[in-house]
Amino acid sequence: MALNDILKHMPSINDAYNDFKACEELSFANLTQNKVLSVPPYCNPVENLAKLQEGNSDVKIHFDHGTTTLGFIYQGGVVMAVDSRATGGQYIGSQSVRKVVEINDLLLGTLAGGAADCTYWYRVLTSECRLYELRNKKKISLAAATKIMNNIIYSYKNSGLSMGMILAGGDMNQVSLYYLDSDGTRTTGKVFSVGSGSIFALGVLDSGYKWDLKDEDAYELGRRSIYHATHRDAYSGGTVRVYHVKKDGWNLISEEDCLNLHRRYQAEKNN
DSSP states (O other): OHHHHHHHHOOOHHHHOSTTOOOTTOOSSOHHHHTOOOOOSSSOHHHHHHHHHHTOSSSOOOOOOOOOEEEEEETTEEEEEEOOOEEETTEEEESOOOOEEEOSSSEEEEOOBOHHHHHHHHHHHHHHHHHHHHHHSSOOOHHHHHHHHHHHHHHTTTTTOOBEEEEEEEOSSSEEEEEEETTSOEEEOSEEEESTTHHHHHHHHHHHOOTTOOHHHHHHHHHHHHHHHHHHOTTOOSEEEEEEEETTEEEEEEEEEHHHHHHHHHHHHHO
16 A cells, blocks of 8 residues: 555656656655655666766766775685775765675675675676576586676666676686676786775785785785775775685685774784
8 A cells, every 4th residue: 555655646757857857746855745756857767877977967976986895816716805885975884785795605706886786786697697507407607607797787888887896716627716897898817906995905916916825825915905995995994804715615714894904903013
C-alpha cells in the first residue's frame, strides 16, 4: 500500500522533463511535505550524463572520487592493499568500506571510483564467475574473468560509469594481476595503484619494490604505501587491509587503523 501511494504521486519522467528542464512539480528541498518522489532532473540519464558533466546544461553533476588501492606481483605471489574510506565530495561517508571484493576463493578485486558502479558490476562479475563454474565444473581463470568484465565495461563506454579495478588471482598455475577501468582498458602488469591517493602510494612502491621480496617485507611495503597515501590524501583513510594472493588462493593478512600505523611509524622514526 505504501508503494502504491508513492506511485500515485510520482510524475512520469518523460512528461516531467524535456531536454534537461526541471520539473515544476518536484521539490528537492522537502520530499515529505510535497509527497513526490525525487528523480534525476533530466530524461535518459545514461545518454545525457556526459553532457551534464561537460557543463552544457543548467544541471551540473560533478563526481568527486577518493580512495587508494594497489596491487603488485613479487616472487611469493600478489600483495593487494586498500584503505576503507568512502567520501561524498569533501565529506566522509564511511570509514569501514570493504574495498576488496572476494569474487571466489581464488580471485580478488579492488574497488575504486563510484561506489555504486563498482559494487554493482562486481556483483555481476561474481555471478558470471559462479555460473561459469557450474557450467564447466571448474574455476574460471583470471584472464577469462577480466575479459568478461572488460566486455561489459566496454559496452557502457562513455555512458558515465566511474570504475578503476585491480583483479588478481591464480591463472593457469601462476598468479596474474590485471587493471581494468571504465574507459575499456584491460592490461596486465606487475604494479598498479588506483585512486586519488595512488600518486603517493606509487612513490613508496617505486622506492621499495623488487621481485625477490620476502613475504613479510612485501606485506609491509603494501601497508606502508597505503598508509602514506592516507596520510597525504584527505579522501583516503580508515583501515588499511592487506591481502596475499597465491596460486592456490588468497589470505587476509592484516587490518590496521591508519592512526595506529601513524603512531607506530612515528615511533620508529623517532628511534
